[in-house]
Amino acid sequence: GGAVLGAGTSAAADADNLPPNIPEWMKAPGEPMGSQPYGTPSPFGKNVVKNISPNLKQYISASGRTPLQELDGIITPNGLFYERHHGGVPTIDPAQHRLMLHGLVERPLVFTMDDLRRFPSESHIYFLECSGNPVYTKPYGKTASDLVGLLSCAEWTGVSLKLVLQEAGLKPEAKWVVAEGADAAALTRSIPIEKCLDDAMLVYSQNGERLRPQQGYPVRLLLPGFEGNMNVKWLRRLHVTAEPIYSREETSKYTDLMPDGSAREFSFYMEAKSIITRPSGGQRLTTKGFQEITGIAWSGHGKIARVEVSVDGGKSWQDAQLQEPVLTRALTRFRLPWRWDGQPAVIQSRAIDETGYVQPTLAELLAVRGENHFYHNNAIWPWRIAADGEVTNAQA
Amino acid sequence: GGAVLGAGTSAAADADNLPPNIPEWMKAPGEPMGSQPYGTPSPFGKNVVKNISPNLKQYISASGRTPLQELDGIITPNGLFYERHHGGVPTIDPAQHRLMLHGLVERPLVFTMDDLRRFPSESHIYFLECSGNPVYTKPYGKTASDLVGLLSCAEWTGVSLKLVLQEAGLKPEAKWVVAEGADAAALTRSIPIEKCLDDAMLVYSQNGERLRPQQGYPVRLLLPGFEGNMNVKWLRRLHVTAEPIYSREETSKYTDLMPDGSAREFSFYMEAKSIITRPSGGQRLTTKGFQEITGIAWSGHGKIARVEVSVDGGKSWQDAQLQEPVLTRALTRFRLPWRWDGQPAVIQSRAIDETGYVQPTLAELLAVRGENHFYHNNAIWPWRIAADGEVTNAQA
């Protein structure tokens, strides 16, 4: 048999450990209980780490990507959750962290972390995606992670922001909530009050355990379906206002330049998107015959309704199977059985969400938005399979 | 405000970092991108690790517990997944690992890991629980983890065992499949063929990434709802047979001694169970007033239908809210709003599953099974809250 080989698959086998021989790891006891009070991946998986460019201009305001093509299912393990920060990752003592809620409220309040954990809690599986994922212009990335690795998904636990706001009492003029992080960038974004009173959360846990420092420990904002940057990490302050604050991150950055020189502001939602993660760029098919095509789809506007896959360069499309349960604003894993005939092929997926929106092609997006748009690129991304099984980016 | 304090909550705050002062972590850049290619928890969470007794007889055949009272939601992060092994944790090179499938099959086969990953895949969130969780006799544990911490839940990805068996072709006499691990215990359990052709999986991923060594890297058996020991880790061999192999782990261990000296064998399913994790033993209520009561429920027989909570020592019961979606054979998080009046109280939960089965009391179980039963204790576990807020095991 053969397989889709990832970059890090180990070398040929040492026959000593193969049948009929007894492998060496059965002939002596393994690591005793407690050798890892907090477990880590196998040393044979050491290549599966965040995808961080070695050529960044600087590493304080930078990003690290989830190795999507190495992952299965819909949950991103916390150690591989994507990172984007603008002032590095602060080391915050939760006992000394405070959340201040002030502005257009009846009773400005200060909360400790213990306070926040006393509120009624809720948990949801939601994706989180950076809006610049990927850019519109060449050079395009080689792997699924290079392209859309600023994307992860976790079960978040925290308190509904609505409950916290009600605790302070909103004044009628309250229309926006300005959220500020306790990092060196004091990162600031304005959130419309409708979102704050809908499904917004203050979260303190991620996949069961407390947030990782890279994801906002001890508390972050979580705005399901909104661009990653707005989900302010290390949250220290909520300022209830009548209008947005026009912070640097919602003017200079995270606005979308149009060909005519105007720019879209407050473009919050991440539109429907999908990508095939296996087989995908950087991998190799080592055999003809059965290969499962699998990938992930997501939409900031709700549930994924359908994912279509083409294996003939976009001429025809088939419905992929969606992993149940399909959750709103979570990654949705799709799968399609396929038999590779050994001929060159171009494979791609397109997502349709519950609003009926269909993931567009890159050409369609470029025609409307131009090459300088930068954010919110949700294009279909095709992979080319060569006769020798190599998989590469078909747009590159 | 006050809170439910866990054991590790940090000391009083250093006023330098409190409002109106600017906390020190905003005045200099934090850790740069890439300082953790694989992320780890905050140093302030270093107390949240597996619960491993420092007084074990030996650490090769031993167990380590998930700190359930520190966790939220239903997903257990991989680093805190409970461990039980009988020959230590082997370090297996996946390129040298083989799965052999033989016995009552048409075509005995050998699979590489790449082969197993080529099959159609599926992902499900399932709990896994050790059958000896907890024992029936004193001394009982102090915390939720001490009691039922041999319990975790993850999103598993792998191939349906049915597909793999079909690849070899089952002979009509095939009634059991003997699974063997590639560890120093060559751990062996017999699985009825019905389960193997139903929802059994061979899994290679756990919460998106490859299995941890402690959970069976590179491949394990996953039998939803069956006692943990049967979910053979480091799986190397599947022997299709006409009857069980009566391995040491299904005769000497993992059988249930009755008061009359007989013992139940092949008692596979984990029955419905629940526990309140907050407030729970070892924690402390620091204030009267609103406190959420939350915990987890699960059943090897399917979905949790209802969880009832009593805050008056079992006199009256109220329905808790279940976290959606409720998934079959997964942990189900339940929550109940509560106001503590500052008086001593005994709180407890009981699970009802979709079969209508009601979680019993310890007394009810002991009356039938006696104190020497050892496995499959799914009793209701009450916590006592003292006037000063301390929470302790009400059975201890």
Place this chain on the structure above:
Amino acid sequence: QSPYGIGRPATPAEIAGWNIDIGRDGSNLPEGRGTVSHGREVFDQQCAACHGEKGEGGVGDRLVGGQGTLGTAKPIRTVGSYCPYATTLFDYIRRAMPQNAPQSLSNDDVYAVSAYLLSLNGLVGADGTLDAKSLAAIKMPNRDGFVGDARPDVK
């Protein structure tokens, strides 16, 4: 009246210490003032290493030029060409710059270095001074360059 009775009142002093948000109308700008020439000194000492001698960019963003390029094939987005409000410049420098020591500048210095950057962009005179009132009064070139979210924009 608080449904859960969680949290404690924030005092006016606490709020004043933490609330560094500047409204686009200049609301919440602090007292103080700074000249272009003092701003040049601050910039040379604390900013130029990352942003270049004349704000042409380096490890940090380019801060000067680009007016008139936004609709071209090679748009240059800077504080001068792209940023709609001068208050944003003040707010951001005060909260996040210099990157190696955020929130270390005095309000006077933030006014000064803002004035200097605006002067490099031709928006404040070379001998200008900025305070709350004059900063709020600046009309940035791209003030009216923003539109709302027009998505879904591909059908």
Place this chain on the structure above:
Amino acid sequence: QSPYGIGRPATPAEIAGWNIDIGRDGSNLPEGRGTVSHGREVFDQQCAACHGEKGEGGVGDRLVGGQGTLGTAKPIRTVGSYCPYATTLFDYIRRAMPQNAPQSLSNDDVYAVSAYLLSLNGLVGADGTLDAKSLAAIKMPNRDGFVGDARPDVK
């Protein structure tokens, strides 16, 4: 005929090397034999450190005694009192013991040490020998002590 065409045939030699499962009827017991007295030597050298001089237990399980105790308040579960099949003893020792070097004993030594442990439990004579046939013929005291899963058992 394989629906997916995945995997390669397992050869008889490969299967023989890996298939160490012993059926309760003795099927797949290997050739070889061992005496109680040689078993005592093996045990003293390779097992007693963990299981005690006479199998009374230590870091490893107690291996001797307990017959007649299963229905009492203090049941003692050992190979002798609890284990339903002698084949299980052979199977387990061969696959997992000695714990520090599993699968290191010769088949003869596994027969021998099994014979010794069974003799300590009064199930093989002091001068006995075990091979495939005689081991399979042993009827363990608790052979009929097991019942099926009677749950749900609490209503």
